[in-house]
Amino acid sequence: MPSQLINNYFRTNSLPHIWCPGCGNGIVTRSIVEAIDNLNLDRDKVCIVSGIGCSSRASGYLDFNTLHTTHGRALTFATGIKMAKPGLEVIVITGDGDCSAIGGNHLIHASRRNINITTIVYNNNIYGMTGGQYSPTTPKGDKGTTAPYGSIDTDFDLCNLTAGAGATYVGRATVFNPKLIVKLIENGIKNKGFSFIEAVTTCPTYYGRKNKKGSAVDMMRYLKDNSINIETAKKLEDNKLKDKIIVGELYKNIRPEYTDEYNKIVDSF
Amino acid sequence: MPEKTFKMLQINEKWCKGCGICVAFCPKDVLDIKSGKVIIKDIDACIKCGQCELRCPDYAIYLGGEDNEK
Numbered sequence A: 001m002p003s004q005l006i007n008n009y010f011r012t013n014s015l016p017h018i019w020c021p022g023c024g025n026g027i028v029t030r031s032i033v034e035a036i037d038n039l040n041l042d043r044d045k046v047c048i049v050s051g052i053g054c055s056s057r058a059s060g061y062l063d064f065n066t067l068h069t070t071h072g073r074a075l076t077f078a079t080g081i082k083m084a085k086p087g088l089e090v091i092v093i094t095g096d097g098d099c100s101a102i103g104g105n106h107l108i109h110a111s112r113r114n115i116n117i118t119t120i121v122y123n124n125n126i127y128g129m130t131g132g133q134y135s136p137t138t139p140k141g142d143k144g145t146t147a148p149y150g151s152i153d154t155d156f157d158l159c160n161l162t163a164g165a166g167a168t169y170v171g172r173a174t175v176f177n178p179k180l181i182v183k184l185i186e187n188g189i190k191n192k193g194f195s196f197i198e199a200v201t202t203c204p205t206y207y208g209r210k211n212k213k214g215s216a217v218d219m220m221r222y223l224k225d226n227s228i229n230i231e232t233a234k235k236l237e238d239n240k241l242k243d244k245i246i247v248g249e250l251y252k253n254i255r256p257e258y259t260d261e262y263n264k265i266v267d268s269f
Numbered sequence B: 001m002p003e004k005t006f007k008m009l010q011i012n013e014k015w016c017k018g019c020g021i022c023v024a025f026c027p028k029d030v031l032d033i034k035s036g037k038v039i040i041k042d043i044d045a046c047i048k049c050g051q052c053e054l055r056c057p058d059y060a061i062y063l064g065g066e067d068n069e070k
């Protein structure tokens, strides 16, 4: 018997999940349902949409209206759903590759439109599902199967990217601190506009192994030791923040929401 | 009826993949790994903080059921 929370919101007959031992994906997925539970959302009014990747498998385990789509396109399906049924709470689950490589275009435009969707990226800094190719968030110098001598590309800061493109709620937390993930998702869902939550997670099997990061526990400890809350970070000098993971509520704004603007046009006829 | 807030540590051995995360970050050293699965080493030390439940990637350990003892 699993816990009540898991029993209530997961398709428990599909568990245990396929993720590797110590993979952080399960922690993020549990945090999503805890946020939904805390907000008392009507399950039939929630629609969870994912792309393709290890992370995107999460939708299949969750007992809501769910849509497992194609690689990179979760936000396009989610946009269609939200436009057709603005009353639904649309939540997107995506990977760093899914949302910032093949789907990068959709991410910036969903941000720009400020459409009322909450996106949670499981950022493990790698393409997990396909065997460890480097992604746009692989830190410069780190290795992947496609970067055997280290990546020479500057990595994306997905939070800066979405905030810059127009998202109105942006936050980051790591799987070492699931409580913060829950809080950010709750606030993201409450925000009427595009919300982007970066859940920094661990892929011990590919990113970890390729970069000699040790065991799943070692990778968790790294997240613990290298995260700094934004409020603390503001008081520190830049050199103290080098290579640190800045967590917390990073950006908030209020702007017109896309389906509202669209329906104003519709209502004008 | 008073609310029952004190729950017992539960393990779902079938789902445990032996990653050791709960063991490493339990503040009271309650847990251990034996033959690739989590075990409770010292239940009396458990303060029911729930950190193991929050961080178990496999939903294999949690506070549940009813217990008014502690």
Ligand SMILES: Cc1ncc(C[n+]2csc(CCOP(=O)(O)OP(=O)(O)O)c2C)c(N)n1
Binding pocket: A052, A053, A054, A055, A056, A070, A071, A094, A095, A096, A097, A098, A099, A102, A122, A124, A126, A127, A128, A129, A130, A135
């Ligand atoms: C159109 C298309 N191109 C490529 C692929 C192969 N593919 C599947 S998952 C993936 C990357 C997954 O990386 P990420 O989104 O970071 O998810 P993760 O597995 O790391 O959670 C790729 C390239 C695909 N399925 N479809």
Ligand code: SF4
Binding pocket: A018, A019, A020, A022, A023, A024, A025, A054, A055, A124, A128, A129, A202, A203, A204, A205, A206, A207
């Ligand atoms: S390959 Fe990496 S991301 Fe995929 S399930 Fe395994 S540890 Fe998780």
Ligand code: SF4
Binding pocket: B009, B025, B026, B027, B028, B029, B030, B031, B045, B046, B047, B048, B049, B050, B051, B052, B053
């Ligand atoms: S509830 Fe807290 S003290 Fe008890 S086993 Fe879990 S982490 Fe350890």
Ligand code: SF4
Binding pocket: A022, B015, B016, B017, B018, B019, B020, B021, B022, B023, B037, B038, B055, B056, B057, B058, B059, B060, B061
């Ligand atoms: S965290 Fe979960 S899967 Fe990992 S050893 Fe503990 S109970 Fe098992």
Ligand SMILES: [Mg+2]
Binding pocket: A053, A095, A096, A097, A122, A123, A124, A125, A126, A127, A128, A135
């Ligand atoms: Mg990834």
